[in-house]
Amino acid sequence: MMKQNLSSLSAMSLNKQSKFIYSDEELIKLFQEGDEAAYVELVNRYKDRLYNFVYYFLGDSELSEDIVQETMIKLYQKKHYYKEIAKFSTWLYTIARNLANTELRKIKRRKITYLSHMTKKETQYDIPAIQESVEQGMNNEFVMNQIEKAINNLPEHFRLIIILRDIQKLSYDDISEIVSLPLGTVKSRINRARLQLRVELKEIKEYIRS
Amino acid sequence: MNRYQFEDSISDYIENKLSLSKRKEFDSYLNENPEAKNMISSIESNVELLNTLPKSKVNKKFNAQLLKKINILKKENNRKYNKGTILGFAPMHATILSGLFASLIFLCIQLYTSKKMTENVNYANQTPENKMEPVDKINIADLDEQNRLNTPKDSIKHDSLKPQKKDFSSKIHLVND
Incomplete structure (x- = not known):
C-alpha cells in the first residue's frame, strides 16, 4: 500500500470505495507507520458505529457527531498511544466513551444552572407534556422517540x-x-x-400492541 | 433457585449461556412462577426491539469536515512550533547553541593569536644576531665589544654619554696610614 497524503484522500474517503482487507489492528499499525490512507479506512469503519453509540448515550445528534469527530481527531493525534495488547475497537470505544461522559457532565451542569435560574412558573411551563407528544404523532417515529427516551x-x-x-452487539x-x-x-x-x-418500555409496548 | 439467582441468570438464559443443569433449574423456576415467565418473554422482546432500532449514520460531510479540522490542527501545530522556535530550535536550545558557538569562536581566535605569537618567537629565535644565550654564559666584555662593533658609527658618539669610571685610588686612605 502506498503512503498517501491525507488531503489527497478526501475524495476516496467520501466515495467509500475502499478496498482494504486489513484488520483494524493492521490498519492502526500502518497508520502509526505514517500511512494516512489507513486512517481514513479506520474512520470509515467506525464513524457510524461510534455515532450510534454516542447518540443513544447522549440523545443529541449534533453533539454526538461532534464527539465522534473529536474521537477521530484524538485517534489521529494519539495514534502512538495505541499498543497491540488491546483490541483497537475497544480502545476507540473507550476514547469515545470518555469524551461522551465529559460532555454528559457538562450538560448536567448546564441543566442544573438553567433550572436553578428559572422561576417555578417557568419550570412548569417549559417542561413538555408527554401526552401532547402522543396526540401529535402516533407513528413509528414516535415509538422510536419513546424507546430513546426509555433508554x-x-x-x-x-x-x-x-x-x-x-x-452495539x-x-x-x-x-x-x-x-x-x-x-x-x-x-450483573x-x-x-x-x-x-x-x-x-412497558407503556410503549402496550401502545404498540394497541 | 431464589429470586436473586433467577434475576442474575436472566441474560445467560436469554443468550443460551447457562449450563444444562442450570437451565433445567431455571426452567423449573419459570414453570413455578408465571410472573417470571412473563418477565423473561418481556425482556426477550425488549432485546429484539433494541435490535430493530434504526442505525443512524453520520452526516455525508463528516469526512470532509474531519479532514478540514485535521488540516487546521496541523497548520496550528506548525505555527505554534515555528512561533516558539528560533531557526527551528527551542529558545533554551538556541541559547545553549549560540553560547557554544560564541565560545567556539573565542577559542578559535585565542588559538590563532597564540599560534601567531609562537611563530614570531620562533622567527626571532632563528635570526643569528638575536640569538639568545643564557645570561650566566654571556661575557660582559664580549657583549660590550660586540655592541660596539654592531653599533653604527653615529651611535659611537653615545659612548661619551656613558658615565666615566672615576679613579678614587688617590683618595683612598687606609686607616693605619
Whole structure:
C-alpha cells in the first residue's frame, strides 16, 4: 500500500470505495507507520458505529457527531498511544466513551444552572407534556422517540452497558474492557439494566400492541 | 433457585449461556412462577426491539469536515512550533547553541593569536644576531665589544654619554696610614 497524503484522500474517503482487507489492528499499525490512507479506512469503519453509540448515550445528534469527530481527531493525534495488547475497537470505544461522559457532565451542569435560574412558573411551563407528544404523532417515529427516551431514563451506568450490549452487539469481554469493570459486574449490570428497561418500555409496548 | 439467582441468570438464559443443569433449574423456576415467565418473554422482546432500532449514520460531510479540522490542527501545530522556535530550535536550545558557538569562536581566535605569537618567537629565535644565550654564559666584555662593533658609527658618539669610571685610588686612605 502506498503512503498517501491525507488531503489527497478526501475524495476516496467520501466515495467509500475502499478496498482494504486489513484488520483494524493492521490498519492502526500502518497508520502509526505514517500511512494516512489507513486512517481514513479506520474512520470509515467506525464513524457510524461510534455515532450510534454516542447518540443513544447522549440523545443529541449534533453533539454526538461532534464527539465522534473529536474521537477521530484524538485517534489521529494519539495514534502512538495505541499498543497491540488491546483490541483497537475497544480502545476507540473507550476514547469515545470518555469524551461522551465529559460532555454528559457538562450538560448536567448546564441543566442544573438553567433550572436553578428559572422561576417555578417557568419550570412548569417549559417542561413538555408527554401526552401532547402522543396526540401529535402516533407513528413509528414516535415509538422510536419513546424507546430513546426509555433508554435515556436509565441511570448512566446501566444505559452505557445496555447500549454497548443490545444496540452495539459487543461481547461481554469488550464491554468489560471499555467500561473498565470486571466481567461479573458487567453481566450483573446488564441484568439489572434489562429489568429496569422493561419497566420503562412497558407503556410503549402496550401502545404498540394497541 | 431464589429470586436473586433467577434475576442474575436472566441474560445467560436469554443468550443460551447457562449450563444444562442450570437451565433445567431455571426452567423449573419459570414453570413455578408465571410472573417470571412473563418477565423473561418481556425482556426477550425488549432485546429484539433494541435490535430493530434504526442505525443512524453520520452526516455525508463528516469526512470532509474531519479532514478540514485535521488540516487546521496541523497548520496550528506548525505555527505554534515555528512561533516558539528560533531557526527551528527551542529558545533554551538556541541559547545553549549560540553560547557554544560564541565560545567556539573565542577559542578559535585565542588559538590563532597564540599560534601567531609562537611563530614570531620562533622567527626571532632563528635570526643569528638575536640569538639568545643564557645570561650566566654571556661575557660582559664580549657583549660590550660586540655592541660596539654592531653599533653604527653615529651611535659611537653615545659612548661619551656613558658615565666615566672615576679613579678614587688617590683618595683612598687606609686607616693605619
